[in-house]
Amino acid sequence: MASIGVLGPGGVGGLIAARLGAAGHEVTVVATERTAAEITAHGLSFQAPGAAPVVSHPDARPWLTAPVEVLVIAVKATELLAAVQRVPAAVLDKAIVLPLLNGIDHLPVLRASYPRATVLAASIAVEAVRHRPGAIEQLSTMADLAIADGTPEGVRAAELFRAAGLTVGTHPDEQTVLWRKLSFLDPFALLTTGADAPIEEALRRKPEWLRPLVDEAAAAAAVHGVDINADAVESRIRSLPGTMRSSMLRDRQAGRALELDAIAGPVIRALGHAKATTTVEVARTILGNS
Known part of the structure; x- marks a missing residue:
């Protein structure tokens, strides 16, 4: 014990x-x-x-x-x-x-x-x-x-x-432990919160966001020496139950503070604004709607 x-x-x-x-x-x-x-x-x-x-x-x-x-x-x-x-x-x-x-x-x-x-x-x-x-x-x-x-x-x-x-x-490797989660959570959380909808509806509303968000998260992980399979991440997100909401979306709908910097910030800081264009776009959408 x-x-x-x-x-x-x-x-x-x-x-x-x-x-x-x-x-x-x-x-x-x-x-x-x-x-x-x-x-x-x-x-x-x-x-x-x-x-x-x-x-x-x-x-x-x-x-x-x-x-x-x-x-x-x-x-x-x-x-x-x-x-x-x-x-x-x-x-x-x-x-x-x-x-x-x-x-x-x-x-x-x-x-x-x-x-x-x-x-x-x-x-x-x-x-x-x-x-x-x-x-x-x-x-x-x-x-x-x-x-x-x-x-x-x-x-x-x-x-x-x-x-x-x-x-x-x-x-x-601790960076692998952290980025394996973040490379999934970042696109999932940004997509659902930016579209203000569970994952199935978010994919219908903003289909153009998913792959760039996944690719940018994988590229940020690579900056830290972590290899992420972007195809596998996208497939995992698309296979989620349609009603599933990210914790960030739950927080937004409940009027709580958002973990936007903790989730999107590492990707933007690793790549810079010029390469993290979709992450920046969706983050600005979330901030504008908050």
């Missing part, structure tokens, strides 16, 4: 907290005062596809006050700087930090914030939502975690999450 902290028990963080708790680990969730109070009073409700909700009772706090062996960070990129104030560096010491954020720019920020900890590159592909504080639903069976396992800490983290029943893939 390991001691696990989960910073941000939203859709992703709540799912992780519920699954690790069910596997017998000691879980502490760190959240805003309201969310921590809700979970303390009512528990954490988690519903997987085809199953009834299961309620667990992790320790819930607005600040992490005791050391943990592993800290999972599952907040939005727009909330990262405020969220890490809830986890002092002295409490973490040499813990493993596993950030499940969109984008690539959070790694150096977290390594500066927690210099004694081991911050791993990781990503997760999952469709999960928080209906209200402490009430989490996984919408599809997909829950694929990727972890850079080029260190002993990475190997240990992968083993821990596999034992908890999650599908875990590994790669020794």
